[in-house]
Amino acid sequence: MDSRTIGVLGGGQLGRMLVEAASRLNIKVIILDTPPNAPAKQIQATQTHIHGDFKDPYKIRELSKTTDVLTVEIEHVNTEILETLMNENTVVVHPSPSTIKLIQDKYTQKIHLSKNKIPVVDFIEIPTKDDLSIAIEKFGYPLMLKSKTLAYDGRGNYLLRSEDEISNALESLGNFKIPLYAERWTSFTKELAVMVVRRANGEIKSYPVVETVQKENICHLVIAPAQINGVISEKAKDIAEKAVLTLEGAGVFGVEMFLMNDGHIYVNEIAPRPHNSGHYTIEACETSQYENHIRCILDLPLGSTALKVPAAAMINVLGKSNDLQETLRSCAESLSIPGATIHLYGKQDCKKDLPTMKPCAEILKSFDVPFELSIVSAHRTPNRM
Numbered sequence: 001m002d003s004r005t006i007g008v009l010g011g012g013q014l015g016r017m018l019v020e021a022a023s024r025l026n027i028k029v030i031i032l033d034t035p036p037n038a039p040a041k042q043i044q045a046t047q048t049h050i051h052g053d054f055k056d057p058y059k060i061r062e063l064s065k066t067t068d069v070l071t072v073e074i075e076h077v078n079t080e081i082l083e084t085l086m087n088e089n090t091v092v093v094h095p096s097p098s099t100i101k102l103i104q105d106k107y108t109q110k111i112h113l114s115k116n117k118i119p120v121v122d123f124i125e126i127p128t129k130d131d132l133s134i135a136i137e138k139f140g141y142p143l144m145l146k147s148k149t150l151a152y153d154g155r156g157n158y159l160l161r162s163e164d165e166i167s168n169a170l171e172s173l174g175n176f177k178i179p180l181y182a183e184r185w186t187s188f189t190k191e192l193a194v195m196v197v198r199r200a201n202g203e204i205k206s207y208p209v210v211e212t213v214q215k216e217n218i219c220h221l222v223i224a225p226a227q228i229n230g231v232i233s234e235k236a237k238d239i240a241e242k243a244v245l246t247l248e249g250a251g252v253f254g255v256e257m258f259l260m261n262d263g264h265i266y267v268n269e270i271a272p273r274p275h276n277s278g279h280y281t282i283e284a285c286e287t288s289q290y291e292n293h294i295r296c297i298l299d300l301p302l303g304s305t306a307l308k309v310p311a312a313a314m315i316n317v318l319g320k321s322n323d324l325q326e327t328l329r330s331c332a333e334s335l336s337i338p339g340a341t342i343h344l345y346g347k348q349d350c351k352k353d354l355p356t357m358k359p360c361a362e363i364l365k366s367f368d369v370p371f372e373l374s375i376v377s378a379h380r381t382p383n384r385m
């Protein structure tokens with residue numbers, strides 16, 4: 001298909017699914033991440049991956065020496081060295097390091113979006129405790145306090161409900177060691193997401209607008225297409241594409257949004273990479289977000305982003321605190337649902353000990369949406385390697 005080799009910074013589940021898609025196209029991928037058995041390394045286990053930190057400039061340079069195109073499956077990488085390598089012209093980097101850098105800082109990202117007239121909720125920088133008082137006065141309680149950087153899965157967010165919680169909130173967010181900002185609390189009716197794909201030549205396409213439900217800040221459920229009217233759906237797609245057009249570089253971008261009761265839509269944040277809310281595209285769309293990411297960064301023709309089925313759902317079932325048997329039993333039960341597919345991440349442990357999810361069948365039965373396929377269950381399970 002293509003003789004170029006792709007280097008991926010990060011070896012988690014998104015990297016794993018990228019390697020799966022690349023391997024079908026017979027495209028070689030080299031993963032850079034610390035654990036020798038990182039989820040993405042398990043797929044092409046005979047491949048010489050690099051064991052090292054995706055923030056380590058020396059390791060990133062080493063990766064660039066054996067690859068033609070570098071990309072990321074996580075945004076918290078070292079962008080300075082990516083910039084240097086790009087300027088040295090020895091390797092192509094997608095998306096652009098400047099885009100990754102901009103997105104790494106959620107506050108800078110919000111400034112950028114609002115400058116480009118993309119609707120975002122009101123926000124304010126909180127360099128000191130005094131600024132927090134100003135924010136409280138302006139936005140009232142509850143107030144969403146957020147770390148500007150290093151945030152994921154809600155780590156870095158604190159929902160401040162009253163004055164009594166201020167010292168707890170600041171303590172848990174590192175007492176300004178990581179810079180903070182605040183957002184107005186948004187009482188959205190739904191959370192939406194759109195995966196936008198952009199080829200190196202500028203061509204752009206979007207996947208259907210999906211509905212996402214977070215539980216304890218982790219994506220729990222995705223419904224595709226979102227159960228919203230066509231006008232709202234077009235508007236969400238339009239905003240997502242406009243937002244991605246303000247960023248440089250090729251690849252897949254996950255645009256998270258809030259839908260308000262009155263039809264207003266705000267962009268929450270953008271991920272410059274495949275996104276958990278796009279897992280369903282593997283089985284339910286004509287081309288998965290992972291294959292399209294590869295096509296984008298290699299500047300190959302983009303695949304169709306259309307749904308192949310009337311509706312699809314993805315449930316993210318977290319493993320039960322390292323109890324492999326219990327987790328696998330729940331996976332096996334979900335196989336009894338017609339069209340269900342399971343994707344196991346092959347992670348070493350379950351970092352968050354959340355209560356076991358209800359079996360997928362039960363969760364799906366609770367919807368009044370007619371699903372004709374289709375569950376993609378992404379399970380976080382201990383690996384067997």
Ligand code: ATP
Nearest residue numbers: 121144151152153154155183184185186214217269
């Ligand atoms: P991710 O893992 O997606 O990168 P994150 O750690 O960057 O997440 P956010 O996306 O900022 O965190 O927030 C996580 C969730 O918290 C959102 O999906 C939404 O459910 C809720 N949330 C975030 N900001 C607000 C807000 N201003 N008002 C109401 N809810 C919010």
Ligand code: MG
Nearest residue numbers: 151152153269
């Ligand atoms: Mg985030």
Ligand code: MG
Nearest residue numbers: 153256268269
């Ligand atoms: Mg988010």
